[in-house]
Amino acid sequence: MNTVETLPPKPEILLELHNVKKYFPIKSGVLKRVTGNVQAVESVSLKLYKGESLGVVGESGCGKSTLGRTILGLEDLTDGKIQFDQQEIQDLKRKEKKKFVKEMQMIFQDPYASLNPRQRVGHALDEVFRMHTDMSAQERKTAVMDLLTEVGLKAEHYDRYPHEFSGGQRQRIGIARAIALNPQFIICDEAVSALDVSVQAQVLKLLKTLQDKYNLSYLFISHDLGVVRYFCDRVLVMYLGNTVEMGNVSDIFKNPLHPYTQALLSAIPRPTVKAKKERVRLVGEMPNPANPPSGCPFHTRCPIAQDVCKVDKPEFIEHRENHFAACHFPG
Amino acid sequence: MATVESVKTKDKKREKYIVTTMKRLFKNKLAIVGLVIVILQIILALFAPFMTAHDPSAQNLANRELPVFSEGHWLGTDNYGRDVWSRIVFGARISLVVGITAVSLGLIGGTILGLLAGYYRKLDAIIMRFVDLLFSFPGILLAMLIIAILGTSLVNVAIAISIWSIPTCARIVRGSVLSIKEKEYIMAMRSMGASDLRIMVRHILPNASAPIIVFATMRMATAILSTAALSYLGLGAQPPTPEWGAMISQGQDFMWSAPHLTVVPGIAIMLTVFAFNVLGDGLRDALDPNMDMQE
Numbered sequence: 001m002n003t004v005e006t007l008p009p010k011p012e013i014l015l016e017l018h019n020v021k022k023y024f025p026i027k028s029g030v031l032k033r034v035t036g037n038v039q040a041v042e043s044v045s046l047k048l049y050k051g052e053s054l055g056v057v058g059e060s061g062c063g064k065s066t067l068g069r070t071i072l073g074l075e076d077l078t079d080g081k082i083q084f085d086q087q088e089i090q091d092l093k094r095k096e097k098k099k100f101v102k103e104m105q106m107i108f109q110d111p112y113a114s115l116n117p118r119q120r121v122g123h124a125l126d127e128v129f130r131m132h133t134d135m136s137a138q139e140r141k142t143a144v145m146d147l148l149t150e151v152g153l154k155a156e157h158y159d160r161y162p163h164e165f166s167g168g169q170r171q172r173i174g175i176a177r178a179i180a181l182n183p184q185f186i187i188c189d190e191a192v193s194a195l196d197v198s199v200q201a202q203v204l205k206l207l208k209t210l211q212d213k214y215n216l217s218y219l220f221i222s223h224d225l226g227v228v229r230y231f232c233d234r235v236l237v238m239y240l241g242n243t244v245e246m247g248n249v250s251d252i253f254k255n256p257l258h259p260y261t262q263a264l265l266s267a268i269p270r271p272t273v274k275a276k277k278e279r280v281r282l283v284g285e286m287p288n289p290a291n292p293p294s295g296c297p298f299h300t301r302c303p304i305a306q307d308v309c310k311v312d313k314p315e316f317i318e319h320r321e322n323h324f325a326a327c328h329f330p331g
Numbered sequence: 332m333a334t335v336e337s338v339k340t341k342d343k344k345r346e347k348y349i350v351t352t353m354k355r356l357f358k359n360k361l362a363i364v365g366l367v368i369v370i371l372q373i374i375l376a377l378f379a380p381f382m383t384a385h386d387p388s389a390q391n392l393a394n395r396e397l398p399v400f401s402e403g404h405w406l407g408t409d410n411y412g413r414d415v416w417s418r419i420v421f422g423a424r425i426s427l428v429v430g431i432t433a434v435s436l437g438l439i440g441g442t443i444l445g446l447l448a449g450y451y452r453k454l455d456a457i458i459m460r461f462v463d464l465l466f467s468f469p470g471i472l473l474a475m476l477i478i479a480i481l482g483t484s485l486v487n488v489a490i491a492i493s494i495w496s497i498p499t500c501a502r503i504v505r506g507s508v509l510s511i512k513e514k515e516y517i518m519a520m521r522s523m524g525a526s527d528l529r530i531m532v533r534h535i536l537p538n539a540s541a542p543i544i545v546f547a548t549m550r551m552a553t554a555i556l557s558t559a560a561l562s563y564l565g566l567g568a569q570p571p572t573p574e575w576g577a578m579i580s581q582g583q584d585f586m587w588s589a590p591h592l593t594v595v596p597g598i599a600i601m602l603t604v605f606a607f608n609v610l611g612d613g614l615r616d617a618l619d620p621n622m623d624m625q626e
Contacts, residue, residue: 072522101524113515118348118537127533128523161348177523 011049014185014217020044020080022070026290038290040066042241053218055232057225061286063241064221068187072106073097102132105178109190111170115162121173122158128180147176168199179210187219204231225268229253237261240289240297243316247323257325259302304329355617362613368606376424385414387421388571396589407591418573419599425574429489430554434547436493441500446531449508465498478566488567492554503546507539541618545611552607559600575600
């Protein structure tokens with residue numbers, strides 16, 4: 001009887017994806033006929049709980065960024081379902097979508113490109129309030145000043161242009177813009193990849209502080225496994241638009257099930273002299289997403305591939321508790 | 332937390348974009364020459380009545396075809412005894428007014444078309460085919476066609492030149508929009524739920540302004556030259572309007588007896604066109620996006 005009370009509260013699902021697909025049509029010829037598809041995101045299903053950080057990792061071109069943009073509605077969905085706060089949002093019209101815009105925000109990769117170079121920082125933040133609230137000019141100004149201090153900038157930065165800031169400061173402005181409307185969910189698309197390591201740590205710390213304060217959920221897209229290990233609660237590994245493994249950070253880093261994850265992890269440089277762990281080397285390039293291989297998308301480079309992998313696409317199933325993988329021979 | 336980063340920003344960099352651009356412009360000697368001539372011309376045009384002693388259309392048949400540096404008429408008089416200097420000064424007024432009107436109208440039309448074509452993929456094909464259609468006419472022929480429809484007058488010259496400016500302007504704007512719209516800050520604005528109009532007007536247009544400004548300056552030269560050409564052909568200003576092209580046209584009958592009647596307005600046209608062109612060149616270098624913003 002007591003057990004019910006002692007159980008931790010079940011975390012609430014904030015975002016749920018069901019078989020999300022995003023194809024980019026390849027058009028050719030004078031008539032621009034569709035002759036093929038780039039399968040940027042082939043099939044992704046995931047659940048994101050309130051207040052957690054889910055890392056999305058994979059090499060360049062595996063569809064991580066496209067996934068983020070598709071969730072936000074910046075790209076049209078080809079197929080699948082996106083549920084946010086128990087509501088399906090993929091078919092919403094632009095106007096209906098506006099209220100979800102407040103709840104979902106994005107922090108972009110390149111702090112040098114994600115701010116309008118001709119707009120003062122204060123005005124850029126002011127614009128967010130102007131678009132989504134009915135605050136008076138004075139209220140907006142106060143709100144912007146509060147935001148600037150919140151992300152570790154100063155009030156005097158209000159009138160400056162983006163080019164007057166360092167990369168880290170610019171990324172703070174990007175963060176300020178993302179948290180301005182008190183969202184529940186933020187997509188960090190390689191948010192710290194362009195920064196120096198020392199600045200990276202500061203920005204990550206800021207993101208953590210904000211997460212604790214506002215119970216934010218992050219979808220943390222990155223190719224840096226070290227950062228993901230430090231920052232995230234759970235990890236999703238993508239390969240060629242497919243999810244290949246998902247689980248808690250500790251499980252994934254200690255006992256990766258999928259050979260691709262194993263190869264990724266063995267590529268992390270280790271700052272020790274002793275440890276000479278076997279490096280799993282992958283040969284060849286990632287296959288062309290316009291012409292993906294049959295069966296398991298990884299079989300062309302997989303060190304343990306068998307005949308069955310060439311024919312049968314493995315399902316993404318739970319092999320251990322909360323640890324999913326798409327492989328015929330996990331472990 | 333931000334201590335390491337915040338120290339880096341120097342107050343030196345805190346100057347306005349315009350100031351930096353002007354500083355760069357002033358390093359270019361030829362551009363300064365152009366700017367000075369343009370400013371002089373604007374002053375002449377604005378204060379034309381105070382710069383001249385004679386009415387530009389007042390005839391004085393006793394003093395016909397006086398050569399340059401004659402007493403009271405330092406640029407001489409024409410075949411009706413009208414003061415050439417007065418006519419040049421008032422002609423500057425006409426050239427500038429027609430040029431500015433034509434260029435601004437063309438700029439408005441071209442910018443709207445270019446923005447729409449660049450931003451909306453679906454409109455692109457339609458708008459650009461229309462622009463191609465305009466492009467397929469040789470400029471002066473298109474202007475003559477429009478004037479043939481609307482009738483000869485300076486207003487119609489301005490309209491004709493503006494229509495002729497639209498396709499070039501639309502192309503330039505479209506090109507800039509196409510590249511700017513892929514920038515991450517536009518993506519960021521879309522993710523914030525900004526409307527298309529807001530993105531186009533507040534975020535794309537300011538960043539596309541450099542090529543538009545350069546185009547406008549260069550186009551002023553073309554517009555003034557075309558006004559003169561059309562007036563020379565008798566399609567623009569009608570006598571006794573003191574228009575430079577018309578002056579050359581009237582003066583050419585007296586090429587041998589009074590060469591200054593063609594040479595002086597010719598030099599005026601040449602100087603103006605030269606000034607706007609070098610100024611445009613200088614602005615293009617000063618506004619070069621590769622040189623600005625990043626340090």
